Amino acid sequence: MNTKSDFTSVLTKEKFLQSYKSFNKERKDKLNTSCVHPAMPPKPVFISESLTPKLKKLHFLARDYAKTNAYDYCWINNGKIFLRKKEGTPYIRITTEQDLSKLKSANN
Template identity: 40%
Template sequence: MLSTWKKEQEEHLAKLSHEQNTRFSKLVSDIAELKLQNVAIQKSNAEIEKSITFVTEQYDDMFRKIEVLQKESQQQKDHIIDLEMKIRDIQQLTRSSCIEIRNVPAVENESAADLTAIISKVGAAVDLTLCNSELRITYRLRGKPGTVRPIIAEFINVQIKNKLITSVRNFNKTHLNEGRLNTKCIGMPGDRRPVFVAEYLPISSRKLFYEAREFAKQKEFKFCWTVNGNIFLRKTEGAKPVLVRSEQTLRNLKLDINQ
């Protein structure tokens, strides 16, 4: 019995030893495989770090290039704005003695003499005598059929133009509502129409003047006007006038108001 028990124990121990050896071998194999995986992961991480470093350097380089391009773009915009203002000034100088009269219907077979007569009647309506010799040229701007095209009148000097504009403004101040300058005042047939007299502005200045008037409405500026081609804004009576040189002036004003 002892021999049999001893034999059984030896067989059992041998079996346990074999199982442990098998498990140990598998453990060693798994550890070796993990080591290989770890080496691969470390290698992969190194490649990733290298790629990240490369991408970061590329991003930094691109960011610097974008900053340079943005700076150059802003310089170009500033240069364009400067050129636009110079062109506007040149255009205004060539038309410094011109006025624009709007909302006066054309007569049948209208001639230059008819337009000259209308200018004289506008002057007479606001107590300003205008001689034909003081007018250099009169004509209507082109426009769509069926629309009332503005009349352009060029005087022999700026002083006469300014006198007429000032007289019209004073007349409108003393004659409110329907009494303001209109087609009845200058003897035009048909319904009463308000007549508007202002400096003639080139297209670029006209667009800027429109935007300035819209800005004045939105931000409750009481005055918006032009003098010798320059556009001005004034918040209230007695406030310092603001010279509107470009759209950037309006943007800066908007930022100052919103702050």
């Protein structure tokens, strides 16, 4: 199921996203449908930020790059795309497709 919800303010949205992240960090069983309604079978619940078509494409390309180049993390925070090779390594902010091209050429 794909549903869309709008928030009345950016602050409300940020609080909601922070609560979602905290919930998933603190629990082994991440947010799922049985958390919302115990009678439902457990299926993952994902919450994502609304992105422009350009950012959606860039996020898709970054996720693909992460998979093919053994990056453990690719995420979005406040509309910004990040990659991280391994836990504890510095993150890389991706702002354009050229950033991914530079990473490809640096790794070859």
